Amino acid sequence: xxxxxxxxxxxxSTTTSIVPxxxxxxxxxxxxxxxxxxxxxxxxxxxxMANAEMVIFHVMESDSIPPSTLLAFIKPEADLAxxxxxxxxxxxxxxxxxxxERVQAAKASGINxxxxxxxxxxxxxxxxxxxxx
Numbered sequence: 001x002x003x004x005x006x007x008x009x010x011x012x013s014t015t016t017s018i019v020p021x022x023x024x025x026x027x028x029x030x031x032x033x034x035x036x037x038x039x040x041x042x043x044x045x046x047x048x049m050a051n052a053e054m055v056i057f058h059v060m061e062s063d064s065i066p067p068s069t070l071l072a073f074i075k076p077e078a079d080l081a082x083x084x085x086x087x088x089x090x091x092x093x094x095x096x097x098x099x100x101e102r103v104q105a106a107k108a109s110g111i112n113x114x115x116x117x118x119x120x121x122x123x124x125x126x127x128x129x130x131x132x133x
Contacts, residue, residue: 023050027127029057030102040102044109053113056102058095059126060088060118092118 028043030036040056047054065087073083099116106114119126 023047023052025053025055025131026050027055027057027130029059029123029127030099032098040106044106044111047106047111047114048109053115054106054111055115055117055130056099056106057117057119057127057130058099059123060092060095060120061122065091 023046026043026047028040030040043054046052065084069087070080070083073086074080075083078086095118096116099118103114103116117130119130121129
């Protein structure tokens with residue numbers, strides 16, 4: 001009887017997984033803190049060991065933009081909805097740049113199947129929706 005290591009080496013020449021794993025996709029929601037950077041490093045390790053895809057994501061809640069922030073973007077000719085959309089576009093651009101940096105770092109560490117996603121909705125349901133895509 002062959003060992004698992006022998007079987008995994010002979011079954012696929014492209015896999016680098018050394019342990020059987022139920023992980024196919026790992027979702028990582030960084031918040032910019034030191035602790036979330038540690039979580040990303042751990043997720044990178046698990047993704048490498050499991051030969052899993054890694055998705056770094058952020059959920060944008062439109063309701064969470066404070067009215068005080070909107071005040072800076074309200075122009076005499078614009079309404080509240082336009083100001084909210086402008087703030088959301090600015091936030092989304094900043095978040096996108098941050099997530100792209102995380103993706104580049106993951107690729108530099110040897111994870112080829114890594115991407116980022118910015119989602120709208122509630123943080124409690126968005127990860128489920130990302131997994132279903």
